[in-house]
Amino acid sequence: MTSGVNRPRVVVVGAGFGGLSAVRGLRRAPVDTLVVDRHNYHLFTPLLYQVASALLDPSEIARPARALLRRIGNADLRVARVEGVDLEARRLHTSAAPVEYDYLVLAAGSVDNFFGIEGVEERGFSLKDLGGALALRNRVLRQFERAMWTDDANQRRRLLSFAIVGGGPTGVEFAGALSELIALVLRKDFPNLDIGAVRIALVEAGDGLLAAFAPRLRRAAQRALERKGVEVRVRTSVTRADETGLLLADGTHVEAGTVIWTAGVYGADLAGAVVARPASARRVAVGPTLQLAEHPEVFVIGDLAEVQQDGAPLPMLIPVAMQEGEHVARSIAAMTAGQALQPFRYHDPGIMATIGRNSGVAQVGPFKLSGFIGWCAWLGLHLIKIIGFRNRLIVLINWGWEYFRYDRPVRLIAAPRGAPDTAPPDGL
């Protein structure tokens, strides 16, 4: 594939928040944009934990990328895995065919980092993509079905024990949603099952949950989870995962039939393709213009980029990716017009997390909110800041509706034919 005769071609790797922001920002620029992603959808990752806890359907948090691109006249999509970048030839290597570019925006995001801890990669369920969330949903429901078959109290306890590793927003939100799925829904679905055998543990190596938040909010989040019956273990890390659960660095053992890993991510594999030595968390270090030093036509944004600001790297957050995407769009438009580039500066819109329904923590400028107020702030902030374009408002209203109804959770153990999860090794 070659680019058009007149207009430069901007290739954007990744249809996430960063990539799509760049594409939208370029919609009136004199360029053609081409998004390359291994999936045909954009994923609203903040609600992935709700798919994993059987509260939302995949299509409620994933939108076909082509539907989002329809209104953007100069954008198109190709579905393929990006396997490498030839910076000199200005060409991407993909699982389908090579793609040439004039400008390249790398927004490939991040993947789970298991830190090489024994047993975690093989046994841990992940909340990093839709496939992982669906596999986890099937697992949770299947463990309850398995528990119905056993008269052995020890075996039942093992089946119904879940250990979540990582006390960041993903771990906290999933722990809250899982405890509510069990308390509000599965308790009624399994009236003959001893729900008292269920155990949800949350393990965090740091000194508390939600490290990015103010101390008062962190304590509020922990109390909210504990009220829901989640056992919170802080200041201890995982040494090993096996079929009995987790072995912790302090020597204790956390029984768990299912381990969920949310304790770390690093840059996507693509990082190694563009720099000889990735920065911390395997990210690609870029300066304030987000360009590769030797290749000003290549921009790196989002989780894949390490951008220093005020002496520290910017966090891996959606607003960072979106603002970087918008900035890169302006930069490319400036380059096509022969103008100088502006440095990027991140404006923090606030951070937030929900702990189940009606409880949340939010930190927006000087405001530090928790409980129901915090949860309302979470909703409002999603409305105002995360949702960037008009159509998305409707999407959020739909999500809100689904979220409130709660009487129609999905809870299907379903997979395409041929998926291993339809027939696990024990035949159940």
Next chain:
Amino acid sequence: MTSGVNRPRVVVVGAGFGGLSAVRGLRRAPVDTLVVDRHNYHLFTPLLYQVASALLDPSEIARPARALLRRIGNADLRVARVEGVDLEARRLHTSAAPVEYDYLVLAAGSVDNFFGIEGVEERGFSLKDLGGALALRNRVLRQFERAMWTDDANQRRRLLSFAIVGGGPTGVEFAGALSELIALVLRKDFPNLDIGAVRIALVEAGDGLLAAFAPRLRRAAQRALERKGVEVRVRTSVTRADETGLLLADGTHVEAGTVIWTAGVYGADLAGAVVARPASARRVAVGPTLQLAEHPEVFVIGDLAEVQQDGAPLPMLIPVAMQEGEHVARSIAAMTAGQALQPFRYHDPGIMATIGRNSGVAQVGPFKLSGFIGWCAWLGLHLIKIIGFRNRLIVLINWGWEYFRYDRPVRLIAAPRGAPDTAPPDGL
């Protein structure tokens, strides 16, 4: 697992229309019922083709079996694959643990029958269960994405050609839905793709489509499909399927990158477990009381049962299964009360099929309807006859709503992590 001390245990194999009708019919009988199914959901199979054509989400046609059983005080569920029946010991062998019964209702349904035709089982996509429908949805969307990568017109034509084998309701309805998905949705999603290269062929061995319908309706259905651009080939059967498409008995070749098999089903594998010699279509022949001749405590219903009425076996239809399930519930209640059993007699509520939106054929008693009127009748009949219990009304309204909106189709290529369909051999 053993049954309760006082009340006889009725084990129902299959949470389909037949099995659930039996369970509901027994809800006030002095028995405990236990449903055993390999899935944790009940599937509204008549709309499976809409999942495969990306119009509905799986959770819109599948309901958690436990949610349906919640209101039935004497019923419970176990998820497992049933692997055999020990008729003498009155015990089921399952993938999890043995299950003992006092009464057994076999409602395990049917599976695809590929008639041993070369290449069909390996290459054919199926519309018989949710996993098959999801795999087919992913396939259709992926073929369009693949077509975007090629400049070779022959390759593109192959990728965008679909051959449906079987002119029964499933084949006809899927052909109509697929052509509308392409004409109404994918045409807009793929503005740079030559949609004229798309080809949908429907192959039927009999002398026309929808053999169970009156000649006028059969012709109307064929015309409706042909107006949507479907190439209908009748009076010819499939000899072989390979990577180029189908070879037909008349020597012609139908090019197809994707083959969908809807041309035949036979009784589930379980048939061989209860009778030495299954009847036609591998069903279990039972008399008018639906009992096994040597084992009056065992009933067989639905697609798995061959029941003669007026000199011919009853067809494999949902109303047959539901009426048989209701009848068996009355029979078991009668047996527990020491009363005599009545013979079963099927009352035909009519048959119908849709050909895309706003077009259908329906045959109800003396009425033979086609076109928009036929489609309305399809909707009405679903409301009145198929939908058996109060809650279902709401469900159908939801389906209707989704069906009408049409601007929000699912069209995600998504699978749980680990599913082979997430990473097909060619890397796309």
